[in-house]
Amino acid sequence: MMEGPCRSCSPTPASPRVPAQARHYQHQQDSGGSMEGVSDQGWHVLVTQGAHDAWQSRLYTDLTIKTQDQVIHAHKVILAAASPYFRAMLSVGLVEGQTQTLVLEDVSGVMLNVVLTFIYTGRAMLTHHNVQHILTLADYFQIHVLKKLCCYHLKKHLSVDTCLSVYEVAALHRCHDLAADALAMASSQCTKIISQPSFTNTQKDTILTLLDQPFLNVESEEELIDGIVRWAAEEPEERHKWLPAMMEKLDICNLDQKLRTHWLTILKEKKLFTDDLVSIFKRTRDGVICEDRQILRQRQNSLGEVLLVMAGESNGRLLRSTECFAIGYTSWRCSIPDNGQPSYYRPHQLQVLPTMEHARAYCAVAVYNNSVYILGGLTSERFLASCERYNTEDNTWQGLADLPIPIHGAAAAFLDGVLYVGGGKSTHRYHPNLLAYDEHNEVWAARCPMLTGRGHHGLAALHGSLYAVGGVTNEGTGTHITPTCEKYDPGSNTWIPVAPLGQARAYLGLAVLQDRLYAVGGYDGAKWLSLVEVYNPFRDQWTSVSPMISARSSFGITVSRGRIYCLGGFSGGSILNTVEKYNPRTNTWHCVQSMQLRRFGLVAATVNVPGLP
Known part of the structure; x- marks a missing residue:
């Protein structure tokens, strides 16, 4: 029988927590009884x-900023502290630093005042009219926190009318997560988007990227052809040269001869006709070229989520297997819907899920x-540095570059790609290391380490930051289960403390849902937990919600269709x-279909499979 949540760790019981009323003033006492390190957390306010009052009244201002339409006065030290751009421009060696004047001819005074208000107060009035302009300035001035807030605002207000323009501005400013969300919405609402008059204003690269998506919610390729022809006809002399590249991304082979002739006629009428287009439209499904998978597009017009669980230990045996649950399944299976064939031609079949290279x-x-x-992870004999990636498109596992050292109990998340x-x-x-993977060069690069070395904790991305929550930490020659949490800002490459959990815990689950962090279950050094806490990043506050039905640790956690799923684990x-x-709407937990195998130390994931409802 397992005595603890992880046989390689023996955490000592959590030390007493500081009472809430005493946390505002943190201090240490030396041997003489004097107080040191006193702080008031409200002082920065x-x-x-x-x-801000000094800026509003122009008291002690020492910098004049000339914009398109306004002259604005500010404090050099404040701007330099908030922005690497201003810090460089106002250095002593540059003209701006010597003349006390900064000229920004291409910047609107109204927009700059929004940025300066944020610099002085940490607040910005963002609207659908100004947010893209503010994002541009935040990126230009290298104000990473404001850039994150702009991305959050754009994501929160994504719509069919704005998703393509948001994608373009997000891609321009390297906001990869926002770009992915906007592109996903464009794919799911493709029929509506290409029928809008504003579609003709879309950049060519955006259309090419959209057409590259394996999932586009359209009834037929004809809808795409119609949208592309309308786009090209808006500026035929300039845009006709891009038509062959766009048509190559469509399944022209799926059109009958009558439709092909129809579209060639329209192209001639709109003066968009070229020999390359004739060649593309003359391809047939029975021809040699159309049998090429690069030409025969595998377009999917529906998309569904499936749950995966993998790895872990079951009755003393480490697992390499993966289980899957999808809509329409009556039980968990070791197979996944086959997305290798277009849903236009036949319904999905099932394909067996391959096993990982390493049981862990x-x-x-x-x-x-x-x-x-x-x-990473562990086996019965050693810790692992190996990394693997499962790709749903070809249903295969692929090895990645090893971690610098073998570790287990680490946590991972994607942030901005x-x-x-x-x-x-x-x-x-337990290590504080933070590593970022350069997939192009297949190397791991060190980033600023966490304030606390920890393992068996949670790590999640929210609003452009990484959050590390709870876990087991080093304490002298032993270990300690901690309630501490911290936040990483990739722009400044720094960690800062945030509000601690109400309950110290490790071996927990951490999930992001509806702009909140959920810390679920775990082990506090003495008992297994069903407690669930929710973190509000705007208030820097944890609150409790309904507990799980069963206390558990070392389980898998994932989010699907607006619900948090907790799978397997150890109950003590x-x-x-x-x-x-x-269900966050009703604040209730429900039991759903059990997995085939009992397992703990597992992981869970949600992926999309084209062709499912």
């Missing part, structure tokens, strides 16, 4: 208010672009195969 438990997991990344893995335990200690007395899901 007073300083910020004072600086307590590995880190992250999901991006429907690929599942498995990092970058894979991060943080913490974990090596042979001797037995290994579980049960699954619970949480």
Whole structure:
């Protein structure tokens, strides 16, 4: 019988927590009884208010900024502290630093005042009219926090009318997560988007990217052809040269001869006709070229989520297997819907899920672009540095570059298209390391380490930051289960403390749902937990919601269709195969279909499979 949540760790019981009323003033006492390190966490509010009042009244201002339409006065030290751009421009060696004048001829005074208000107060009035302009300025001035807030605002207000323009501005400013969300909405609402008059204003690269998506919610390729022809006809002399590249991305082979002749006639009428287009429209399904998978497009017009669980330990045996649950399944299976054939031609069949190269438990997991990344972990004999990626498109596992050191109990997340893995335990200690994966060069690069070395914690991306929550930490020669949490800002490459959990815990689940963090279950050093806490990043506050039905640790956690799923784990007395899901709207937990195998130290993921409802 397993005595703790992880046989390689022996955490000591959590130390007493500081009472809530005493946390505002944190201090240390030396041997003489004097107090040191006294702090008032409200002091920065007073300083910020004072600086803003001085700016509003032009008190002690020492910088003049000339914009398109306004002259604005500000404080050099405040701007330099908030922005690397201003810090460089106002350095002593440059003209702006010597003349006390900064000329921004291409910047609107109204927009600059929004940015300066944020610099002085941390607040910005963002609207659908100004947010894209503010994002441009935040990126230009390198104000990373404001850039994140603009991305959050744009994501929150994404719509059919704005998703393509948001994609373009997000791609321009390297806001990869926002760009992915906007492109996903454009794919799911493709019929509506290409029929809008504003579609003709879309950039050519955006259309090419959209047509590259395997899932587009359209009834037929004809809808896409019609939208592309209308787009090209808006500026035929300039845009006709891009038509062959766009038509190559369509399944022209799926059109009968009558339709092909119809579209060639329209192209001639609109003066968009070229020899290359004739060649493309003359291809047939029975021709040699059309049998090429690069030409015969595998367009899907529906998309569905499936749950995956993988890795872990079951009755003393480490697992390489993966289980899948999808809409329409009556039980968990070791097969996944086959997305290798277009839904136009036949319904999906099932394909067997391959096994991982390495059996492992307590590995880190992250999901991006429907690929599942498995990092580190442990076997019965050793810790692992190996990493693998499961790709749903070809149903295969692929090896990635090894981690710098073998670790288990690490946690991983994607932030703005970058894979991060943080913490974990090596042979001797829990590490604070944060690593970022350069997939192009297949190397891991070190980033600013966490404030606390920790393992068996949670790591999640929310509003442009990474959050590390709870876990096991080093304490002298032993270990300690901590309630501490911290936040990483990739722009400044720094970690800062945030509000601690109400309950110290490790081996927990951490999920993001509706702009909140959910810390679920775990182990506090003495008992297994069903407690669930929710973090509000705007208030820096954790609050409790309904607990799980069963206390558990070392389980898999994922989000699907607006619900949190907790799968398997260890209850303190037995290994579980049960699954619970949480509905945030009703604040209730429900038992759902159990997995085939009982397993703990597992991971879970949600991926999209084209062709499912």
